[in-house]
Amino acid sequence: MTAQPKTVWVLDDHFLIAEAIGKILTDEVDYQYQAGFTQSAPLLEALRLQGAPDYLLLDINLNGEDGIALCKQLKKNWPALHIIMLTGLSQPAIIKNSLKNGASGFLLKNMQHAELIECLKQVGDGETYLHAPIEKVLLESSIPGKSGRSDFLPKLSRREKEVLDLIVKEYTTQEIADALFLSVNTVETHRASLLTKLGARNIAGLVRITLEKGLLDK
Amino acid sequence: MTAQPKTVWVLDDHFLIAEAIGKILTDEVDYQYQAGFTQSAPLLEALRLQGAPDYLLLDINLNGEDGIALCKQLKKNWPALHIIMLTGLSQPAIIKNSLKNGASGFLLKNMQHAELIECLKQVGDGETYLHAPIEKVLLESSIPGKSGRSDFLPKLSRREKEVLDLIVKEYTTQEIADALFLSVNTVETHRASLLTKLGARNIAGLVRITLEKGLLDK
DNA sequence: TTTTTTTTCATGGTTTTCCGGGATATATAT
DNA sequence: ATATATATCCCGGAAAACCATGAAAAAAAA
Numbered sequence: 001m002t003a004q005p006k007t008v009w010v011l012d013d014h015f016l017i018a019e020a021i022g023k024i025l026t027d028e029v030d031y032q033y034q035a036g037f038t039q040s041a042p043l044l045e046a047l048r049l050q051g052a053p054d055y056l057l058l059d060i061n062l063n064g065e066d067g068i069a070l071c072k073q074l075k076k077n078w079p080a081l082h083i084i085m086l087t088g089l090s091q092p093a094i095i096k097n098s099l100k101n102g103a104s105g106f107l108l109k110n111m112q113h114a115e116l117i118e119c120l121k122q123v124g125d126g127e128t129y130l131h132a133p134i135e136k137v138l139l140e141s142s143i144p145g146k147s148g149r150s151d152f153l154p155k156l157s158r159r160e161k162e163v164l165d166l167i168v169k170e171y172t173t174q175e176i177a178d179a180l181f182l183s184v185n186t187v188e189t190h191r192a193s194l195l196t197k198l199g200a201r202n203i204a205g206l207v208r209i210t211l212e213k214g215l216l217d218k
Numbered sequence: 219m220t221a222q223p224k225t226v227w228v229l230d231d232h233f234l235i236a237e238a239i240g241k242i243l244t245d246e247v248d249y250q251y252q253a254g255f256t257q258s259a260p261l262l263e264a265l266r267l268q269g270a271p272d273y274l275l276l277d278i279n280l281n282g283e284d285g286i287a288l289c290k291q292l293k294k295n296w297p298a299l300h301i302i303m304l305t306g307l308s309q310p311a312i313i314k315n316s317l318k319n320g321a322s323g324f325l326l327k328n329m330q331h332a333e334l335i336e337c338l339k340q341v342g343d344g345e346t347y348l349h350a351p352i353e354k355v356l357l358e359s360s361i362p363g364k365s366g367r368s369d370f371l372p373k374l375s376r377r378e379k380e381v382l383d384l385i386v387k388e389y390t391t392q393e394i395a396d397a398l399f400l401s402v403n404t405v406e407t408h409r410a411s412l413l414t415k416l417g418a419r420n421i422a423g424l425v426r427i428t429l430e431k432g433l434l435d436k
Numbered sequence: 437t438t439t440t441t442t443t444t445c446a447t448g449g450t451t452t453t454c455c456g457g458g459a460t461a462t463a464t465a466t
Numbered sequence: 467a468t469a470t471a472t473a474t475c476c477c478g479g480a481a482a483a484c485c486a487t488g489a490a491a492a493a494a495a496a
Binding site: 013014015016017019020021023024038088109110111112113167168169170172200201202203204205206207208211212 | 231232233234235237238239241242256306327328329330331385386387388390418419420421422423424425426429430
């Protein structure tokens with residue numbers, strides 16, 4: 001294909017994942033695994049010193065850090081970098097959000113060798129690659145009438161998302177009001193809107209639906 | 219060392235992890251990676267059909283399943299099997315619990331090649347291997363002051379799981395009582411136990427933690 | 437068998453959530 | 467410019483959740 005193999009870096013808090021990808025690519029002539037990181041700081045340092053590789057495989061669930069935010073930041077500084085998100089779970093909202101923030105591909109961590117290679121190839125050609133199980137989830141999430149419950153993503157206002165985030169973090173209505181400098185009544189209104197919009201009967205359902213659909217990008 | 223290389227199996231819901239270990243062991247003459255599983259059922263099936271390998275590397279956080287319970291069960295049926303637990307985070311209670319249930323070693327997923335080999339060697343000699351960072355955590359945990367982080371699976375009774383399942387399905391306490399033919403008071407007691415065991419402040423936290431840890435087998 | 441855990445139910449109280457209204461001001465889009 | 471959506475605030479009452487404690491029978495584990 002090309003004379004120079006394309007370079008691949010990996011950022012994942014489980015070092016084994018980076019190693020595994022490196023091992024997979026040892027057999028490949030078109031792609032070369034160059035470096036693996038478990039934290040974002042050393043990765044950024046390396047980017048500044050050596051410049052960007054062709055590909056970066058990026059874990060969404062870093063230890064406390066937000067992979068999607070990092071993706072956005074990286075794309076701003078290195079637009080030519082192909083970023084492929086890695087994750088253990090597939091959640092519609094997270095996938096859409098990742099793609100919106102500059103990711104070129106999406107892979108589940110239980111992928112096969114061939115799928116990694118195929119992903120690199122497609123992304124290298126400027127296409128967007130979605131791991132097969134993820135495409136399925138995305139399809140189901142946009143077709144209503146599946147699995148008993150309507151599965152389109154409700155659009156929430158910025159305020160509602162803030163409130164929802166705090167609800168999921170176990171804040172009571174009073175505490176949310178204090179945290180956002182709102183009246184308790186206002187927070188209660190947002191709660192009611194959230195219950196309606198997500199089709200939940202109570203807080204338990206609200207939290208479950210929120211997490212199942214990945215409505216909060218963190 | 220030995221004429222016959224020791225066989226190694228891996229159970230981890232991220233297939234990449236199993237692959238990585240397999241790749242690491244390709245360079246070793248004393249150890250042979252034989253099989254990788256992402257679910258416990260096929261593993262058990264293979265054990266019945268082919269008998270046990272020398273080593274099993276076992277992930278603690280399977281998708282909804284409890285790796286420690288599985289460890290215990292496996293040791294009962296195949297006492298000669300060396301089980302080494304794999305995990306992303308190190309948590310004192312989990313480590314102690316694993317060792318009590320028959321595990322011979324403990325490895326973090328960000329291990330180096332040499333550490334895996336050293337672990338296999340020590341465990342093969344009948345010793346107990348603890349990954350260096352884990353030993354440190356164990357030491358620190360003897361000194362009170364720092365409370366443990368997530369990643370440990372609380373042990374829930376059968377009834378508690380039933381109640382928890384219905385809570386997540388948006389049943390109210392009254393509805394749960396009706397569904398399980400219990401008094402409302404009893405259900406409230408179970409609720410309280412669940413809040414305590416999962417360390418949640420309210421239902422929102424209960425549901426979030428339940429889903430995050432995959433406590434319910436769906 | 438003894439001990440521990442689980443399951444069950446209770447009392448009595450406080451706090452929070454949920455419901456069904458209504459109201460005003462400001463963006464935002466068509 | 468005129469709808470539409472969003473954000474803010476308010477009320478009262480009912481329902482549900484949460485807290486603290488106790489206690490006894492059944493089941494499981496040691």
